[in-house]
Each structure stands twice: as structure tokens, then as C-alpha cells.
Amino acid sequence: MSDLVIPAPPLPTVPTSTGGRFPVRRVFCVGRNYAAHAREMGHDPDREPPFFFTKPADAVVVDGADTPYPSVTERLEHEVELVVAIGTGGADIAVADAIGHVWGYTVGLDLTRRDLQAEAKRLGRPWDTAKGFDASAPVGILVLAADVEPTAGSIDLRVNGDLRQSGDLADQIWSVAETVAELSRFVALAPGDLLMTGTPDGVGVLERGDVLQGAIAGVGSVRTRIV
Numbered sequence: 001m002s003d004l005v006i007p008a009p010p011l012p013t014v015p016t017s018t019g020g021r022f023p024v025r026r027v028f029c030v031g032r033n034y035a036a037h038a039r040e041m042g043h044d045p046d047r048e049p050p051f052f053f054t055k056p057a058d059a060v061v062v063d064g065a066d067t068p069y070p071s072v073t074e075r076l077e078h079e080v081e082l083v084v085a086i087g088t089g090g091a092d093i094a095v096a097d098a099i100g101h102v103w104g105y106t107v108g109l110d111l112t113r114r115d116l117q118a119e120a121k122r123l124g125r126p127w128d129t130a131k132g133f134d135a136s137a138p139v140g141i142l143v144l145a146a147d148v149e150p151t152a153g154s155i156d157l158r159v160n161g162d163l164r165q166s167g168d169l170a171d172q173i174w175s176v177a178e179t180v181a182e183l184s185r186f187v188a189l190a191p192g193d194l195l196m197t198g199t200p201d202g203v204g205v206l207e208r209g210d211v212l213q214g215a216i217a218g219v220g221s222v223r224t225r226i227v
């Protein structure tokens with residue numbers, strides 16, 4: 001018999017190519033990991049180490065499900081990203097060992113209330129309400145790390161069929177291994193953690209009714225409709 005004083009929250013999970021589901025513990029994101037996107041946001045990509053922010057685990061939206069347009073924003077924007085799923089935890093992971101901690105990969109969308117983010121930047125406030133809102137992390141079906149090596153190849157996003165973002169994983173400033181190693185200096189990574197690894201340039205505004213299709217060559221895709 002449980003001694004929980006309220007019902008336990010449901011465990012967020014993501015479908016995988018194995019047929020099983022991946023339980024989500026936390027969602028970490030890296031900012032400005034493609035030079036062209038850093039420049040379009042007004043920063044010099046050469047002088048900035050990677051930095052991290054988070055979304056709640058239950059911000060995950062599974063592939064094909066609708067995403068509700070969030071409250072308190074007039075500028076919802078898309079960022080298509082390679083998502084890394086941690087299968088084996090660890091702290092102070094060496095770059096050479098980092099890929100061994102990865103269970104799999106998929107495509108994700110780091111949905112952003114850009115107006116709230118701009119205000120937070122201006123006022124020196126946290127990004128939580130700009131980045132970590134409900135349903136802010138649509139993700140595709142996870143594929144096993146053993147089956148793919150996403151170090152190069154196209155990453156793109158179409159909205160209503162129109163190409164909005166088109167980049168290449170080879171243009172990431174920090175590789176997956178470097179990013180996992182760096183994040184593990186700040187937190188002990190654990191099985192179930194997801195890491196969104198940054199977006200290429202071409203981020204833009206979304207409206208209700210838009211259908212988003214993100215894709216990464218050799219990894220897969222993610223689809224959602226803003227409702």
C-alpha cells in the first residue's frame with residue numbers, strides 16, 4: 001500500500017524503434033550550438049561555451065500528437081533539434097566515454113515563447129517560462145544509438161510543407177560527445193535524461209493550425225500540429 005499523500009504523477013515516456021517505451025526523467029537543452037543560429041540571435045558563436053537550460057519531463061509531446069498553443073505569448077517559435085537519450089548515468093563523463101552513455105537519438109522541437117525569452121534576456125531573468133512550459137518539447141520515436149551515428153547529415157523543419165530550417169549536424173559547435181561530457185560536469189546524468197542539442201538557423205513564428213515536420217537524415221522525424 002502506498003503512503004503517497006496524492007496520486008503519483010504519470011511517468012512521461014517516449015516510443016522507441018524497439019517497440020518499448022523510454023521513460024523520461026529530465027529534459028536538458030543546450031543553447032546556441034550552431035554558429036548561424038547564434039548569429040541570427042545576435043551573438044558571437046566563437047566566444048561562448050555551451051550553456052544549458054531545462055524543460056520539465058512532462059513537457060514531452062509524443063510524435064503525431066497535437067501541441068496546444070501556449071498561453072501568455074504572442075510569439076511562439078520553432079527550433080528543430082537532435083535529441084540525445086541517456087541510457088547510462090554518470091558525472092564528469094570523459095568526452096571519449098560519452099557516446100557509451102547514450103541509449104538513442106531522435107528529432108525534437110524546442111518550442112519557445114520568444115517574446116518572453118527576449119524579455120527575460122533584457123531583464124536578466126531566468127528562461128523557465130520562455131522555454132519550460134507545458135507541451136514545449138515534441139519528440140519523435142527514439143532509435144537505438146547502436147544503429148545510427150548522427151555526427152553529420154541534414155536537419156530540417158517544414159511548416160505546412162514549407163522548408164523553414166535547413167542545417168547540417170556537422171555544423172554543431174559542440175559535438176554530442178562534448179555536450180554530454182560538459183553537461184555531466186554540472187549534474188550527474190541519469191538514465192531517462194533527454195538532451196536537446198541546439199537548433200540550426202531559420203527559427204521562426206508559429207500560428208495555430210500549423211503542421212510541423214522535423215527530420216534528421218538517418219535518425220527519423222517528428223510531427224505535430226499546433227492547436
Ligand code: MN
Pocket residue numbers: 029030031079081110196198199
Ligand atoms: Mn533550442
